Amino acid sequence: EPEVTQTPSHQVTQMGQEVILRCVPISNHLYFYWYRQILGQKVEFLVSFYNNEISEKSEIFDDQFSVERPDGSNFTLKIRSTKLEDSAMYFCASSSGAPQYFGPGTRLLVL
């Protein structure tokens, strides 16, 4: 069964460093998403992406964040200058309309 994959599974970085989280969505899906879950809190929507552009973003998704689909298979989330409060589990999801399929997540720790 097709699945969404994410790399790396864990990432530790220093505050102020750039990180890129990678996702390979299911191959025939057209809608792509990033969510995050800070430890002990709810899963929060960050951004959705369709037709090579952002379709919606939350107030969390400020200028420090960007997304890209650099080729036909990868979907990346970049955090330009990480802060301590960016420490969270980041989930990628993809959809062909219904439902959204999630990856296993990347746990990001900012020191």
Place this chain on the structure above:
Amino acid sequence: GNSVTQMEGPVTLSEEAFLTINCTYTATGYPSLFWYVQYPGEGLQLLLKATKADDKGSNKGFEATYRKETTSFHLEKGSVQVSDSAVYFCALSDGGGTSYGKLTFGQGTILTVHP
């Protein structure tokens, strides 16, 4: 804005017990409702969904009915198994009958089932 509230956890049950996890929501319009499950070390998996009022979603013995009058979507299972131990998330989408709208999640409920 939209919001989802789940019952406080964690929930601990013995095998074959009856399970209810409460979920209520606040939304404008007519959202679709979902239950997702996260097994240890894995991603969120769709468990069941309902796209309009009075719809009942069901899968793997779990059921939930979309109740517009009480704005609820409670998850139930008649007889839980140890393998049902996981975190359960209630969610809504404001994308109408599709899922391309963003999902709004509840806080998750940890379920542990003992033999």
